Amino acid sequence: MKELARKSKEASKKLMGLRPSQRKEVLEKMASELLKNADLIERENEKDLAYGREINLNQAMLDRLKLDRPRIEQMVAGVRSISEQEEVVGQTFSEAKNEAGLTIKKQRVPLGVILMIFESRPNVVVDCAALALKSSNAIILKGGKEAKHTNEVLGKIIHQSLEGMVPVESVQVLASDKREVINDLLELEEYIDVVIPRGGHRLIEYVTKNAKMPVIAHYQGLCHMYIDKEADMDMAINIALNAKTQRTGVCNAIETLLVHKDALPMVRDRLVKEFKAKETELRVDETFKENLNEDLITATEEDWKTEYLDNILSIKTVDTLDEAIDHIDRYGSHHSECIISQNQATCDEFLMRVDASCLMINASTRFNDGGQLGLGAELGISTTKIHAYGPMGAEQMTTSRYVVVGDGHVRN
Amino acid sequence: MKELARKSKEASKKLMGLRPSQRKEVLEKMASELLKNADLIERENEKDLAYGREINLNQAMLDRLKLDRPRIEQMVAGVRSISEQEEVVGQTFSEAKNEAGLTIKKQRVPLGVILMIFESRPNVVVDCAALALKSSNAIILKGGKEAKHTNEVLGKIIHQSLEGMVPVESVQVLASDKREVINDLLELEEYIDVVIPRGGHRLIEYVTKNAKMPVIAHYQGLCHMYIDKEADMDMAINIALNAKTQRTGVCNAIETLLVHKDALPMVRDRLVKEFKAKETELRVDETFKENLNEDLITATEEDWKTEYLDNILSIKTVDTLDEAIDHIDRYGSHHSECIISQNQATCDEFLMRVDASCLMINASTRFNDGGQLGLGAELGISTTKIHAYGPMGAEQMTTSRYVVVGDGHVRN
Numbered sequence: 001m002k003e004l005a006r007k008s009k010e011a012s013k014k015l016m017g018l019r020p021s022q023r024k025e026v027l028e029k030m031a032s033e034l035l036k037n038a039d040l041i042e043r044e045n046e047k048d049l050a051y052g053r054e055i056n057l058n059q060a061m062l063d064r065l066k067l068d069r070p071r072i073e074q075m076v077a078g079v080r081s082i083s084e085q086e087e088v089v090g091q092t093f094s095e096a097k098n099e100a101g102l103t104i105k106k107q108r109v110p111l112g113v114i115l116m117i118f119e120s121r122p123n124v125v126v127d128c129a130a131l132a133l134k135s136s137n138a139i140i141l142k143g144g145k146e147a148k149h150t151n152e153v154l155g156k157i158i159h160q161s162l163e164g165m166v167p168v169e170s171v172q173v174l175a176s177d178k179r180e181v182i183n184d185l186l187e188l189e190e191y192i193d194v195v196i197p198r199g200g201h202r203l204i205e206y207v208t209k210n211a212k213m214p215v216i217a218h219y220q221g222l223c224h225m226y227i228d229k230e231a232d233m234d235m236a237i238n239i240a241l242n243a244k245t246q247r248t249g250v251c252n253a254i255e256t257l258l259v260h261k262d263a264l265p266m267v268r269d270r271l272v273k274e275f276k277a278k279e280t281e282l283r284v285d286e287t288f289k290e291n292l293n294e295d296l297i298t299a300t301e302e303d304w305k306t307e308y309l310d311n312i313l314s315i316k317t318v319d320t321l322d323e324a325i326d327h328i329d330r331y332g333s334h335h336s337e338c339i340i341s342q343n344q345a346t347c348d349e350f351l352m353r354v355d356a357s358c359l360m361i362n363a364s365t366r367f368n369d370g371g372q373l374g375l376g377a378e379l380g381i382s383t384t385k386i387h388a389y390g391p392m393g394a395e396q397m398t399t400s401r402y403v404v405v406g407d408g409h410v411r412n
Numbered sequence: 413m414k415e416l417a418r419k420s421k422e423a424s425k426k427l428m429g430l431r432p433s434q435r436k437e438v439l440e441k442m443a444s445e446l447l448k449n450a451d452l453i454e455r456e457n458e459k460d461l462a463y464g465r466e467i468n469l470n471q472a473m474l475d476r477l478k479l480d481r482p483r484i485e486q487m488v489a490g491v492r493s494i495s496e497q498e499e500v501v502g503q504t505f506s507e508a509k510n511e512a513g514l515t516i517k518k519q520r521v522p523l524g525v526i527l528m529i530f531e532s533r534p535n536v537v538v539d540c541a542a543l544a545l546k547s548s549n550a551i552i553l554k555g556g557k558e559a560k561h562t563n564e565v566l567g568k569i570i571h572q573s574l575e576g577m578v579p580v581e582s583v584q585v586l587a588s589d590k591r592e593v594i595n596d597l598l599e600l601e602e603y604i605d606v607v608i609p610r611g612g613h614r615l616i617e618y619v620t621k622n623a624k625m626p627v628i629a630h631y632q633g634l635c636h637m638y639i640d641k642e643a644d645m646d647m648a649i650n651i652a653l654n655a656k657t658q659r660t661g662v663c664n665a666i667e668t669l670l671v672h673k674d675a676l677p678m679v680r681d682r683l684v685k686e687f688k689a690k691e692t693e694l695r696v697d698e699t700f701k702e703n704l705n706e707d708l709i710t711a712t713e714e715d716w717k718t719e720y721l722d723n724i725l726s727i728k729t730v731d732t733l734d735e736a737i738d739h740i741d742r743y744g745s746h747h748s749e750c751i752i753s754q755n756q757a758t759c760d761e762f763l764m765r766v767d768a769s770c771l772m773i774n775a776s777t778r779f780n781d782g783g784q785l786g787l788g789a790e791l792g793i794s795t796t797k798i799h800a801y802g803p804m805g806a807e808q809m810t811t812s813r814y815v816v817v818g819d820g821h822v823r824n
Contacts, residue, residue: 013765016764016765017764096786098784098786102775102779104779104785104786109767111797111798112767112797193797193798194797194798208624209624212620212621214626214627214628214796214797214798215626216626216798232820235819235820238820238822239820239821239822241822242822242823243822246822246823246824351815352428352429353425353428355521355524356813357813357814358813358814358815358816359813359814359815359816360816360817360818361815361816361817361818362817362818362819362820362821363514363816363817363818363819363820363821363822364818364821364822364823366822366823367514367516367816367818367821367823368814368816372510372823373516373814373816374508374510374516384626385523385524385605385606385626385811386523386605386606386626386628386798386799386811387798387799389811389812389813390812390813390814391814399797399798399801400801400802401768401769401770401771401801401802402769402770402771402780402785402802402803403763403770403771403773404770404771404772404773404775404779404780404785405772405773405774405775406772406773406774406775406776406779407647407774407775408644408647408650408651408774408775409651409774409775409776409779410650410651410653410654410655410658410775410776410778411654411658411776411778411779411784412658
């Protein structure tokens, strides 16, 4: 692993010197190689899906794993869009001259070597490789065993695209599913500048505990939507349906709906009916169940803590805005939090007191996504407050340093 | 410690709601209380200095510890200048409407609770408390035992200034010098959002290894200056003298001077003479010593690795720019690195290949300082690439989140 990480560091130094046109050429090549090999990718992905069905992954997990033709085309479009984006490294900004004639400027530079540890979705390999090249970083990608075949073939295709233009070690895809591999990598702070774990509680905790280099955690999305007593109830129901069911296996879908007790009579029966039509399993508190004709599952403490990544929604009735905010404070994962209310003061209070990477007012949580928020593709959604909070695109994979140019200037 | 951290978190939530005028009032009060109590501060500081002399701290260390009248006035001026600075939290920016009419904006928000662990310089307490209040963060300050009395009295004076305006737990100064205190704090990721260790190798390594929350390291400054063969030699000598001796106990002073072999004959004798006049102890390599009349100490491997924080300078002769860059790559601490050359291509090569928070071309490393670079006061100089690389002011103590405002918008 040490040799692999050292080669990444070497590659990252070469990437620093790339011209914009070279970066573009590499990304275009990557896009066309991926498209050319779409059938091969689908065949390898089918192996992973077969294995997933064998070990009884749920429908949402299988959906995350799947890479069919439309999704491959979408992935390729993503690479091309990254290629077209403005340059994110090398530029200087905030240039100023001080009184003594000293020029002080900031310069955007790559982080160096990024280690990304992720689960499921194989498109992450391509998105992150493209973003890394755009930002002149070398990247080491360690995916989960459930996507082993797909990740491996994507790594090979990427290497074919890099050959002869940039060091192939700029993008290294690790298919081994051994824990020791991660352990070894987390020790190598000499070569790896930052590690980004993207996944559930166990992965994040493990990496945070063991990494010697800085960590930017991309934790799960345990997202909430709060329906205020002064909400537009039609809007509330429509957004709740979208935030839960438009795609269920994703981090910006909601897991828990918080309903103000005064809003409850106006939305309850319709929520039950509409979610039933979407085949969503509801798990609700006792207040919600009172005098209800349907027999719904009772939510437990465990439900408030769970990111289902599935077509399941827990619902809790709250007496006040305070209670809703306290619930989010206790169970939320600082990802996406939403309020539906027509009262501006209530929305402001929610904004002021809820701590998350993206807050939605009268809009679906599904908008917390690099593409939707204008970043192009994304590396993931950071739930760490430092460096980047929310979606990370190519620009968030850089840092800035000072460059001071004088003509013999000394300090008095 | 848990109760203390929990109170910091509570306080940080209150700080979020402060208006700019209230922030200003608190900072002005802090400045006047400090000035009013200047004699008391000096008396307490004298106790620390006496202890420092007793345990034989070197001159540079004692200088770092000292807080005399002029320095107190400077510290107070710092607080006032922070108070006058533009607001750094609450503002929204990058506001845009997407095609569907959804408003997407970013908002600058505080990090929450910052734990700062530092050594020596007691003015850090005041600088950091003021910066934390400016950025609406709560801060826990854990200083070294050598500054115990000074830190304690500064903490008390700050509390007097906060009382009745903001929760006094917004700034907590810990005077206990027990390791366990730090251990306990590093476990409390529930309440502490980021830890900033500012000091030497052992402190940084310890915190990085044990902290459960993100770390922004403010590591030592093992800074180099490289005199190129095409340097203006008068300028080179003048800047070397300034970078080493203008103040020796600071992180942005140079520790090692790298001299190109072709520059050596032009600068050697004058460097020896001028540094002798400044009472600087030189430790030089064999090439530098050849045919020299003076008997200088020979530098060892240990010297290349040492941040002296004292009036000592090591000098190494290099054959090429490459050798200079490799030396910096191997021994540097990513703090401040400097080249003296009239050749633009050489300077560009140095810029491209040297990785540090601040690079100087024909200027003294002493300029890598928040005040000099236009940030006002500074929390310290981050040698961590993520979040903030280089001096951290109030703005670098914030993060930004997304706020999305719709009118029933859902994702297709």
